[in-house]
Amino acid sequence: MSETPTLDLPWGPAADGLDRPYWEGLAEGELRLQHCGHCGAWIWGPQWICATCHTFDPGWETVEAAGTVYSWARSHYPFITELADRVPYVTVLVELPGAGNRRVLGLLVDDVPENVRIGDQVVGHIELDPGATWPLLRWRRADTEGARA
Structure with a gap:
């Protein structure tokens, strides 16, 4: 049985890895967005810091x-x-x-x-x-x- 070759499609994680949790979530059947654990702000597109309270490294959560x-x-x-x-x-x-x-x-x-x-x-x-x-x-x-x- 032959496998379908992997294509070089223009989507997937960015080279800096910032959005990797989003893509990994999709691969696991979930939609994940960033959520600041400090102030509660939801963030999309992915950011290194929360624009509301400037906390570094906001977490990722599964959303409906x-x-x-x-x-x-x-x-x-x-x-x-x-x-x-x-x-x-x-x-x-x-x-x-x-x-x-x-x-x-x-x-x-x-x-x-x-x-x-x-x-x-x-x-x-x-x-x-x-x-x-x-x-x-x-x-x-x-x-x-x-x-x-």
Whole structure:
């Protein structure tokens, strides 16, 4: 049995390792964001210090991958070649109530992306593309069949 070759895809941990806990969380089936143990601020994107209280090395916590579409955009151009077979695709900015309303980006991958609306409830699922080393967080509307897959 032959293995699928690993592709050099443009996502995964940064060379400085700052966001590695995020990617490791996805690989373990969890969404992890930084959370300051000193002041309680949620942080996204990853930072070396908390912007609120300036404590160094904020921790990482698992959060529920469920939220509300805060904004969205439909792309008709594949900004990276790995998305060429998905155009047009919808990118959503999702507000996470379980993480102090921090907002994270991802692709909306349900069956009717043309009907996306601000305020839609979405749930995240983690998807490992064939040949990829690191999975990605993708979003489906909460009322879409299989949304919690």
